[in-house]
Amino acid sequence: MDYSHMHPQEVKRLIRAGEITGQTSGMCNGYAQANLCILPKEYAFDFLLFCMRNPKPCPVLEVGDVGSKSFRFMASEGNVCKDFPKYRIWKNGKLADEVTDITEYWQDDFVYFLIGCSFSFESELLEAGIPVRHIEENKNVPMFNTNIELTPAGVFHGNMVVSMRPIPNHLVVKAVNVTAAMPRVHGAPVQIGNPKVIGILDISKPDYGDSVTVNEGEVPVFWACGVTPQNVVMATKPPVAITHAPGHMLITDVKNVDLKY
Amino acid sequence: MDYSHMHPQEVKRLIRAGEITGQTSGMCNGYAQANLCILPKEYAFDFLLFCMRNPKPCPVLEVGDVGSKSFRFMASEGNVCKDFPKYRIWKNGKLADEVTDITEYWQDDFVYFLIGCSFSFESELLEAGIPVRHIEENKNVPMFNTNIELTPAGVFHGNMVVSMRPIPNHLVVKAVNVTAAMPRVHGAPVQIGNPKVIGILDISKPDYGDSVTVNEGEVPVFWACGVTPQNVVMATKPPVAITHAPGHMLITDVKNVDLKY
Numbered sequence: 001m002d003y004s005h006m007h008p009q010e011v012k013r014l015i016r017a018g019e020i021t022g023q024t025s026g027m028c029n030g031y032a033q034a035n036l037c038i039l040p041k042e043y044a045f046d047f048l049l050f051c052m053r054n055p056k057p058c059p060v061l062e063v064g065d066v067g068s069k070s071f072r073f074m075a076s077e078g079n080v081c082k083d084f085p086k087y088r089i090w091k092n093g094k095l096a097d098e099v100t101d102i103t104e105y106w107q108d109d110f111v112y113f114l115i116g117c118s119f120s121f122e123s124e125l126l127e128a129g130i131p132v133r134h135i136e137e138n139k140n141v142p143m144f145n146t147n148i149e150l151t152p153a154g155v156f157h158g159n160m161v162v163s164m165r166p167i168p169n170h171l172v173v174k175a176v177n178v179t180a181a182m183p184r185v186h187g188a189p190v191q192i193g194n195p196k197v198i199g200i201l202d203i204s205k206p207d208y209g210d211s212v213t214v215n216e217g218e219v220p221v222f223w224a225c226g227v228t229p230q231n232v233v234m235a236t237k238p239p240v241a242i243t244h245a246p247g248h249m250l251i252t253d254v255k256n257v258d259l260k261y
Numbered sequence: 262m263d264y265s266h267m268h269p270q271e272v273k274r275l276i277r278a279g280e281i282t283g284q285t286s287g288m289c290n291g292y293a294q295a296n297l298c299i300l301p302k303e304y305a306f307d308f309l310l311f312c313m314r315n316p317k318p319c320p321v322l323e324v325g326d327v328g329s330k331s332f333r334f335m336a337s338e339g340n341v342c343k344d345f346p347k348y349r350i351w352k353n354g355k356l357a358d359e360v361t362d363i364t365e366y367w368q369d370d371f372v373y374f375l376i377g378c379s380f381s382f383e384s385e386l387l388e389a390g391i392p393v394r395h396i397e398e399n400k401n402v403p404m405f406n407t408n409i410e411l412t413p414a415g416v417f418h419g420n421m422v423v424s425m426r427p428i429p430n431h432l433v434v435k436a437v438n439v440t441a442a443m444p445r446v447h448g449a450p451v452q453i454g455n456p457k458v459i460g461i462l463d464i465s466k467p468d469y470g471d472s473v474t475v476n477e478g479e480v481p482v483f484w485a486c487g488v489t490p491q492n493v494v495m496a497t498k499p500p501v502a503i504t505h506a507p508g509h510m511l512i513t514d515v516k517n518v519d520l521k522y
Binding site for chain 1: 302305306309310313321324326327372414415
């Protein structure tokens with residue numbers, strides 16, 4: 001089944017019905033995808049400030065009103081409890097469960113945060129003639145913990161998570177330019193070609209997602225990743241938090257081009 | 262005294278000493294200036310979300326940690342209680358006092374918000390050969406309430422305030438382009454040439470600041486303005502809030518060019 005040319009609302013109908021529970025890379029070309037972090041109101045100011053101080057890994061696309069499950073800007077209809085293919089429930093910074101619907105976990109004091117996702121710019125990379133390996137290999141993108149310390153805010157602190165795409169040497173500068181134009185979905189890379197510098201010792205062993213082939217003549221290029229909040233939740237240990245499962249994103253109804261204001 | 266070529270820390274020393282208590286337009290060319298809103302922590306999440314949902318009038322430059330008076334990103338040293346030439350104290354949405362130092366009003370639960378200011382782009386307009394009338398006339402910029410309703414967030418709601426600069430017909434497009442490149446200090450105009458459309462009936466009678474001459478062959482151009490939070494404070498009526506006095510800005514140590522990430 002090719003989901004690349006379907007409209008987001010069609011794909012989300014399948015997700016809500018439990019017919020898609022896998023990762024969303026390559027779906028609905030041209031539409032922005034989003035990461036998720038849900039926290040109690042008590043933590044909302046600190047977390048929003050954390051995102052603002054770290055816009056590369058945590059570019060905020062939308063924040064819900066306290067207790068609200070619906071979308072105002074990033075989708076014409078929907079439900080934050082059902083529209084991601086897979087969620088992770090965190091208790092005191094530890095992964096407690098992985099589910100496809102969080103309705104039973106919902107609290108009236110919850111605030112959701114939608115954060116830009118690099119899957120958004122993959123159709124633009126392809127359009128520019130730049131290969132995207134994990135799409136070619138029908139896998140999730142490889143993601144890695146790094147040694148890049150983020151600017152803390154209130155109780156929140158932690159290190160950046162990055163995603164990696166192998167890019168042919170002669171296309172690296174083009175890949176930088178294409179993604180730099182899209183700062184709300186992570187923008188330009190944070191590292192090119194030297195994984196050790198950011199604390200990644202083996203690019204064949206990602207901390208999240210799948211390993212992909214890096215061919216002769218290709219350079220591993222690293223972009224800030226919206227899995228960062230999960231790392232931050234593990235470091236900060238709030239009593240409860242809910243995120244998406246890595247790679248299992250919200251497909252928004254907003255086109256990437258409309259995120260450039 | 263010409264402050265246009267002085268360094269921000271020199272000018273702020275004069276402000277802290279009470280030797281400058283007037284408006285800051287035209288000071289420290291090339292450096293970003295900032296608006297201020299201070300609120301108790303209880304209101305901080307709603308207000309930060311309000312700013313994020315309304316980035317044209319309220320582009321956030323920095324938010325302090327709870328209780329912090331010092332700057333982390335926008336100045337190498339300083340004190341939010343002393344570094345603006347003039348402040349306004351608001352009680353339940355009403356102007357209660359205007360002072361040059363807010364140390365005695367400070368509360369341990371206060372959070373400050375620095376918001377981009379259009380004074381920042383005036384040196385870029387001048388550099389591009391575009392006249393800035395209120396600087397020529399040694400006045401404060403004219404500012405107006407409008408009928409443009411902002412997106413509410415939590416308890417915060419209200420209408421946009423705009424600043425006006427008369428621009429010669431043949432330079433209007435250039436003025437749009439110069440300012441569009443600076444979204445963190447309000448960016449492109451919100452209205453060109455038709456004040457009535459946004460609810461302004463008489464451009465010779467600004468709601469804040471001074472009236473300036475509009476010559477034959479010039480068009481009034483309106484930019485979103487960081488006095489907007491004062492309008493929002495009046496509409497929302499929090500028990501206490503502190504803002505700068507219109508036109509009496511913080512001159513940051515950060516150059517405009519460094520705000521383009």
